[in-house]
Amino acid sequence: MEINRIRPNGGVEQSPGTESGNAKFKAQTHPAQQSENAAAASPLAGVTRSDLADATKREDAVKQSFERLLDDAATKLGVAITDKQKQDLAGFLQNDPLLRGKLLNHLSQIAK
Numbered sequence: 683m684e685i686n687r688i689r690p691n692g693g694v695e696q697s698p699g700t701e702s703g704n705a706k707f708k709a710q711t712h713p714a715q716q717s718e719n720a721a722a723a724s725p726l727a728g729v730t731r732s733d734l735a736d737a738t739k740r741e742d743a744v745k746q747s748f749e750r751l752l753d754d755a756a757t758k759l760g761v762a763i764t765d766k767q768k769q770d771l772a773g774f775l776q777n778d779p780l781l782r783g784k785l786l787n788h789l790s791q792i793a794k
Contacts, residue, residue, distance in 0.1 A: 748771075
């Protein structure tokens with residue numbers, strides 16, 4: 683951890699090695715590219731705009747998305763979840779207006 687010294691006029695004096703430390707951060711990808719990469723790797727990546735336009739397909743897409751998210755979370759946490767538990771929890775999450783709205787908003791942003 684670097685400690686910057688405060689000058690008498692109130693400015694901050696940079697430590698000698700600061701310039702090379704900032705150069706590391708200039709090579710990062712643009713945030714839009716990061717979100718596109720994350721969307722492609724997301725468990726929600728298979729939804730299209732036509733799926734969201736049709737009411738029955740939208741319902742199926744929402745339920746399947748919640749189930750995929752639950753599978754992904756269970757895998758990351760190392761927890762075994764049965765199909766019945768997954769379906770019950772996905773149905774519960776599907777009926778929550780706040781989570782449903784956030785998921786539909788996210789799906790509309792990443793839909794192809």
